[in-house]
Amino acid sequence: MTQTQVASSEIAIHATGLKKTFKDPERGAIEAVKSIDMDCRRGEIFGLLGPNGAGKTTTLRMLSTILAPTAGTARIDGVDVTEDPLEVRRRIGFLSGSTGLYPRLTGRETLRYFGELHGLEGALLEAAIDKTIADFDLSDFVDGHCGSLSTGQKQRVSIARAVVHDPPVLILDEPTTGLDIMASSDMIEFIESRRAAGRCVLFSTHILSEAERLCDRIGVVYSGRMLASGSLDELRAMTDAEWLEDVFRALVRRADADRDRAGASA
Amino acid sequence: MEGFRDRQTLIYTFVLPVCMYPALGWIMIQGLLIVQGQNSARDVTVGLVAPAELAPEATQAISARPEDEASGGRVEVLPLDLPPDADAAALRSALEEYDAVVALPGLPGGPKKVRVLFDSTRSRSGTARDRIEASLERWAEVLRGRAAEERAIDPRALDPIDVSSESVAEESDQANVVLSLLLPMLLVFMSVLGAFFPAVDLTAGEKERRCAETTMLLPVPMTAVHLGKILAVCASAMIATTLNLAALALSAGHLIDQLSAAADRSIALELPVGALVKILPLAVLFAFFVSAALTGFASLAASFKEGQALLGPVQMLFILPAMTAQLPGLALDSTTAFIPVVNVALAFRGLLVGDVNALPLALCAGALLLLALAAIWLSVRLRSNEKVALSGETLSLGSLVGLLRSK
Numbered sequence: 083m084t085q086t087q088v089a090s091s092e093i094a095i096h097a098t099g100l101k102k103t104f105k106d107p108e109r110g111a112i113e114a115v116k117s118i119d120m121d122c123r124r125g126e127i128f129g130l131l132g133p134n135g136a137g138k139t140t141t142l143r144m145l146s147t148i149l150a151p152t153a154g155t156a157r158i159d160g161v162d163v164t165e166d167p168l169e170v171r172r173r174i175g176f177l178s179g180s181t182g183l184y185p186r187l188t189g190r191e192t193l194r195y196f197g198e199l200h201g202l203e204g205a206l207l208e209a210a211i212d213k214t215i216a217d218f219d220l221s222d223f224v225d226g227h228c229g230s231l232s233t234g235q236k237q238r239v240s241i242a243r244a245v246v247h248d249p250p251v252l253i254l255d256e257p258t259t260g261l262d263i264m265a266s267s268d269m270i271e272f273i274e275s276r277r278a279a280g281r282c283v284l285f286s287t288h289i290l291s292e293a294e295r296l297c298d299r300i301g302v303v304y305s306g307r308m309l310a311s312g313s314l315d316e317l318r319a320m321t322d323a324e325w326l327e328d329v330f331r332a333l334v335r336r337a338d339a340d341r342d343r344a345g346a347s348a
Numbered sequence: 349m350e351g352f353r354d355r356q357t358l359i360y361t362f363v364l365p366v367c368m369y370p371a372l373g374w375i376m377i378q379g380l381l382i383v384q385g386q387n388s389a390r391d392v393t394v395g396l397v398a399p400a401e402l403a404p405e406a407t408q409a410i411s412a413r414p415e416d417e418a419s420g421g422r423v424e425v426l427p428l429d430l431p432p433d434a435d436a437a438a439l440r441s442a443l444e445e446y447d448a449v450v451a452l453p454g455l456p457g458g459p460k461k462v463r464v465l466f467d468s469t470r471s472r473s474g475t476a477r478d479r480i481e482a483s484l485e486r487w488a489e490v491l492r493g494r495a496a497e498e499r500a501i502d503p504r505a506l507d508p509i510d511v512s513s514e515s516v517a518e519e520s521d522q523a524n525v526v527l528s529l530l531l532p533m534l535l536v537f538m539s540v541l542g543a544f545f546p547a548v549d550l551t552a553g554e555k556e557r558r559c560a561e562t563t564m565l566l567p568v569p570m571t572a573v574h575l576g577k578i579l580a581v582c583a584s585a586m587i588a589t590t591l592n593l594a595a596l597a598l599s600a601g602h603l604i605d606q607l608s609a610a611a612d613r614s615i616a617l618e619l620p621v622g623a624l625v626k627i628l629p630l631a632v633l634f635a636f637f638v639s640a641a642l643t644g645f646a647s648l649a650a651s652f653k654e655g656q657a658l659l660g661p662v663q664m665l666f667i668l669p670a671m672t673a674q675l676p677g678l679a680l681d682s683t684t685a686f687i688p689v690v691n692v693a694l695a696f697r698g699l700l701v702g703d704v705n706a707l708p709l710a711l712c713a714g715a716l717l718l719l720a721l722a723a724i725w726l727s728v729r730l731r732s733n734e735k736v737a738l739s740g741e742t743l744s745l746g747s748l749v750g751l752l753r754s755k
Contacts, residue, residue, distance in 0.1 A: 147564075168569065180558055183559070183562070187350055200567055
């Protein structure tokens with residue numbers, strides 16, 4: 083694994099030995115995430131790349147304090163996710179397919195609700211709401227109930243909800259899954275705009291072209307482990323492969339071979 | 349606010365109960381009046397066994413209908429070919445063809461036992477019995493008057509002992525006793541129904557709408573979120589109960605007028621506002637208990653529909669004990685004060701009639717407080733469980749202990 087040395091103040095997300103085990107009455111202990119180490123910097127887009135079931139969503143849920151890690155540590159903007167989860171939540175914007183909107187609130191009420199709970203009030207709150215509505219072009223439907231909005235409109239309100247408090251870290255779980263071409267394009271533009279604003283964006287995907295286009299650095303996750311992370315060029319150098327798809331395959335094959343060897347020697 | 353914008357929750361929690369009690373009361377009374385009217389209007393046939401010299405007068409007396417029931421059904425009296433001292437088997441056999449059979453033993457002149465045979469399983473036979481007894485009472489009055497006249501004495505002298513029973517209880521007290529049997533059960537029902545749909549909506553409904561994870565991202569302690577939900581459910585239960593009581597009070601006058609007319613006597617029934625105020629602290633504790641328990645259990649479900657199905661049997665844990673508490677002879681004491689739900693229903697009953705001791709009442713309040721706290725703990729503990737919060741499938745009640753033990 084290649085890690086460029088950077089000043090700790092530049093690190094927005096830092097995770098070491100992150101592990102999550104679920105207990106299932108029928109299947110026993112399930113290690114969804116075995117060991118994840120990662121650093122994401124400010125002004126950087128970091129992509130978690132991996133197949134379904136690799137542990138991407140569980141990792142992001144631990145970083146956003148929705149799940150408590152079984153072992154390991156993670157710090158968001160310098161705050162430990164286990165020691166001060168409330169402060170971590172104040173410093174992140176999180177978006178996934180499971181973070182739906184309250185269907186009986188209007189878009190504006192949603193923004194106000196989240197803005198207030200993130201500590202905004204008075205003129206500051208109103209300014210933040212107005213700016214968010216303008217940034218995401220919500221004015222035509224922001225006063226309608228979220229339940230009555232189209233998929234694309236819901237997606238824009240969801241993004242607005244996640245960033246109304248202008249968090250330094252944005253965590254997105256497969257943000258373009260299920261979106262049409264226009265909505266997907268809007269999402270990619272939004273992610274790039276956050277990087278331009280100096281924010282850290284961590285997102286998971288299994289779409290290679292998306293990772294290739296957007297990410298400054300990529301972490302390849304497979305079977306609950308981080309196989310490698312670095313810029314695309316660094317990953318190419320590690321695997322002697324040109325295309326990201328080949329890079330991914332090479333890393334997965336290497337991991338499978340290592341596991342087989344470990345199994346045989348045991 | 350989000351929960352209160354759900355039309356289904358509003359209808360089931362507030363609108364339906366408010367309309368339900370007056371509508372049910374009205375339907376029941378109309379039904380009662382219709383049944384009474386049908387009973388009153390139908391004709392009955394009575395077989396008469398009497399000495400020949402007595403039969404004409406007996407026939408006339410039994411078939412006569414009082415003037416104030418001119419529109420009622422007729423009583424047709426037909427003589428039976430049986431001796432006046434016919435045995436019971438013969439009379440019972442005759443009853444197969446008649447609604448009732450009257451056997452007169454002989455001429456009037458001394459106390460004689462008149463036998464009226466009827467079949468209590470046949471509604472028409474019961475009606476015939478009622479009419480015969482009323483007719484015989486009127487005939488006895490006539491015979492008494494005639495005998496007194498023959499002897500030139502006051503008819504009242506033939507009834508040396510005139511028994512008259514009257515209750516010293518005020519009408520309002522009698523009404524309180526009736527209410528004390530009904531209201532405790534209704535209060536429990538109202539609280540449970542008022543909490544039911546908000547509890548499902550704020551837990552299983554939230555998961556179904558994919559908002560549970562959104563709520564978990566709020567930068568506030570999750571315990572505060574869970575307590576807020578229980579508070580919202582409790583507020584719904586109390587508002588629904590208050591609206592239900594108001595609907596009952598508003599419709600009571602009209603319903604009581606109809607009941608009074610049906611019973612042919614004045615019935616004074618008013619909601620005892622003073623007693624209800626005394627009930628309030630216990631009702632609030634009970635609402636917290638119910639709300640926390642229902643919210644906790646509903647958290648196991650993954651969708652609104654499954655939440656409803658899950659809480660169906662759970663709500664019976666409240667309703668059945670409340671019904672049991674209506675058993676005669678059961679009162680709030682140092683033992684029953686510790687039986688969940690039964691204690692609060694008995695306390696409501698005691699407070700409504702003003703017949704409750706301070707010690708059992710205090711024990712009941714203490715037990716209820718502990719139960720409410722335990723239910724809140726259970727609910728918060730369950731909702732703090734990652735599996736409960738994020739599971740995409742409904743968890744069984746059997747997994748409850750395991751879920752409470754794990755994080």
